[in-house]
Amino acid sequence: MKGKEVILGLLNTKCGLTGYQINDILQIHLRHFYDGGFGMIYPTLKNLEKDGLVSKKRINQDDKPNKNIFFITDSGKIEFKKSVNEKTEPEILKSDFLMKIYFGDSLLPGKQIDFLKEExxxxxSDxxxxxxxxxxxxxxxxxxxQNFTVTYGMAYYKAVIEVIQLQLDSYNKRK
Structure with a gap:
């Protein structure tokens, strides 16, 4: 799903969210399978509002900047329902770590082990x-x-931890 659909989905799930609240959900609840942040959120909200898929309520605050709360419109609900029911796209894994390991023959001595330990x-931690x-x-x-997505994330991290640990153990046996 693209940022547009994710934000519509979040607004469809929770009535009225600020950009900061959307960012918190992305960074805390969804970060193990979706990469998004402020750089995506505010331009997307602006476009969604322009397209009539979300509305905005401005809250004036005395000692703070004004706060905007966004709500999904009926058109936004229709758009979200349509997009969430479309065929899923294949997962795309982009990993700096795996790319560096792939080109391991060019790494300085000990760097591969450093990268494995770092990952x-x-x-x-994840x-x-x-x-x-x-x-x-x-x-x-x-x-x-939602519980399924968390369980999926835990299974993913456990499997990756196991594979990396096996590789580190293999290096240690060679020494």
């Missing part, structure tokens, strides 16, 4: 983030569909 720590957030999500309400 192992990153994936362990897994721990999901595990620690899971209890919050459970207590605040998580649908079966």
């Amino acid at each position: 192992l720590n990153r994936k362990k 897994l721990n983030d999901l595990l620690s957030n899971m209890s919050d999500w459970d207590s605040n309400g998580i649908t079966d569909h």
